[in-house]
Amino acid sequence: MPKLVLDANMLLVFVIGTVNPRLLGVAKRMKAYRPTDYDLLHAYLSLFSAIILLPNTVTEASNLLDHVKGERRDECMAVLMALTGAHSERYIPSISAAEQPEYMALGITDAAILCALQSDTLLLTADRALYLAATYRGREAQHFDDLRGA
Numbered sequence: 001m002p003k004l005v006l007d008a009n010m011l012l013v014f015v016i017g018t019v020n021p022r023l024l025g026v027a028k029r030m031k032a033y034r035p036t037d038y039d040l041l042h043a044y045l046s047l048f049s050a051i052i053l054l055p056n057t058v059t060e061a062s063n064l065l066d067h068v069k070g071e072r073r074d075e076c077m078a079v080l081m082a083l084t085g086a087h088s089e090r091y092i093p094s095i096s097a098a099e100q101p102e103y104m105a106l107g108i109t110d111a112a113i114l115c116a117l118q119s120d121t122l123l124l125t126a127d128r129a130l131y132l133a134a135t136y137r138g139r140e141a142q143h144f145d146d147l148r149g150a
Contacts, residue, residue: 001047001048001049002048002049002120002121002122002140003048003049003050003051003052003120003121003122004045004048004050004051004052004121004122004123004124005051005052005054005090005113005116005117005121005122005123005124006051006053006057006124006125007057007109007110007113007123007125007126007127007130008056008057008060008061008064008109009029009125009126009127010041010124010125010126010144011053011057011058011061011080011083012029012030012061012064012065013030013033013037013038013041013126014038014041014042014045015061015065015076015079015080015083016030016038016065016068016076017033017035017037017038017041017042018038018079019072019075019076019079020072020075021035021038021039022035023068023072024037024038029064029067032126037144037148040147040148041124041144044124044147048122050087050088051083051087051088052087052088052089052090052116052121053083053084053087053088053089053090054089054090054091054092054109054112054113054116055089055091056092056097056109056112056113057109057113058080058084058089060109061080062077062080065077065080090116092112092115092116094108094112096115097109097111097112097114097115098111100114100115102114102133105129106129106130106133110127110129110130110133113125113130113134114130114133114134114137114139117134117137117139117140117141121139121140122140122141122142123139123140123141123142124141124142124144125141125142125143125144126143126144126145128143131143
């Protein structure tokens with residue numbers, strides 16, 4: 001059974017949806033998602049033997065949670081902390097990510113994600129450019145819109 005690498009947006013959908021799926025579609029940066037997307041993501045995650053996080057994606061998700069206010073933000077941060085404790089984390093040195101040909105177009109986080117993909121991993125992303133870069137490299141990737149049937 002493969003392992004799953006989540007991009008920052010998918011991690012954010014999972015974190016916010018865990019706290020309250022109704023925040024999807026409302027919270028800034030989450031307007032493209034609906035509560036049903038959390039249900040779909042949650043079910044999809046159960047198909048994998050492990051979820052692999054990167055410090056880059058956890059940091060990005062944490063920074064994006066600044067748009068969630070008050071008690072809900074604290075709850076989201078607690079969920080993110082619990083996830084980082086429950087799943088393995090793969091560290092990619094920044095210089096390794098920056099040396100990737102996709103770095104200039106995609107940035108450090110997405111370049112690190114590309115470095116983390118191995119033969120036993122699959123990427124789940126909502127970023128079309130990252131999806132295309134991964135598949136171009138011959139890595140397994142799933143675009144979230146394709147799961148939705150959108």
